[in-house]
Amino acid sequence: xxxVTQTPRYLIKTRGQQVTLSCSPISGHRSVSWYQQTPGQGLxxxxxxxxxxxxxxxxxxxxxxxxxxxxxxxxxNVSTLELGDSALYLCASSAPTGDKVxxxxxxxxxxxxxx
Amino acid sequence: SQQGEEDPQALSIQEGENATMNCSxxxxxxxxxWYRQNSGRGLVHLILIRSNEREKHSGRLRVTxxxxxxxxxxxxxxSRAADTASYFCAxxxxxxxxxxxxxxxxxxRA
Numbered sequence: 001x002x003x004v005t006q007t008p009r010y011l012i013k014t015r016g017q018q019v020t021l022s023c024s025p026i027s028g029h030r031s032v033s034w035y036q037q038t039p040g041q042g043l044x045x046x047x048x049x050x051x052x053x054x055x056x057x058x059x060x061x062x063x064x065x066x067x068x069x070x071x072x073x074x075x076x077n078v079s080t081l082e083l084g085d086s087a088l089y090l091c092a093s094s095a096p097t098g099d100k101v102x103x104x105x106x107x108x109x110x111x112x113x114x115x
Numbered sequence: 116s117q118q119g120e121e122d123p124q125a126l127s128i129q130e131g132e133n134a135t136m137n138c139s140x141x142x143x144x145x146x147x148x149w150y151r152q153n154s155g156r157g158l159v160h161l162i163l164i165r166s167n168e169r170e171k172h173s174g175r176l177r178v179t180x181x182x183x184x185x186x187x188x189x190x191x192x193x194s195r196a197a198d199t200a201s202y203f204c205a206x207x208x209x210x211x212x213x214x215x216x217x218x219x220x221x222x223x224r225a
Contacts, residue, residue: 004157033213043203043215056211088155101207103148106157
């Protein structure tokens with residue numbers, strides 16, 4: 001099976017702009033999670049979607065939003081970009097097994113740089 | 116906020132030696148997972164241990180879990196240069212949410 005894919009891989013934006021990142025999960029996986037990774041804060045959970053419903057959300061401002069489509073593909077959007085939004089954004093998919101959190105399969109990430 | 120804390124933050128060992136890293140967490144869990152990350156790339160799942168398990172093996176990896184101490188350890192035996200990476204523990208402190216520790220950076224010297 002193909003792994004989790006994320007597009008684009010690299011992105012440079014300026015403050016105030018908005019950005020949309022895309023994630024295609026492993027075929028058959030219906031849960032998609034997003035994480036932000038920075039040197040200072042480490043890996044922080046953004047949100048999780050299952051069957052187009054957000055089931056949990058991390059402690060991020062409303063500028064960060066996401067959605068999931070009927071084919072399980074997911075997008076996240078960051079509006080009014082700030083310098084501190086520069087980070088590696090990781091998407092992960094999983095096949096629900098009944099656990100609170102299942103094994104996550106990560107994509108390569110999108111490196112966002114805000115100038 | 117981060118649920119887990121890894122110790123040490125960094126580790127440098129010679130090829131062939133064993134590497135041990137520890138993880139402590141704060142709340143009760145159903146399972147604990149370990150992941151590896153190479154040079155800012157995506158994370159790779161290594162092993163999952165459930166709260167009712169005390170030890171688990173996978174190849175050269177050995178994970179222990181002590182729920183009374185809220186801690187886990189990851190042992191990599193007979194390390195190789197390819198084991199150079201950052202290692203993270205992660206717990207299910209909340210439904211559908213994986214909480215990661217700060218990670219341990221392991222460098223294996225040839």
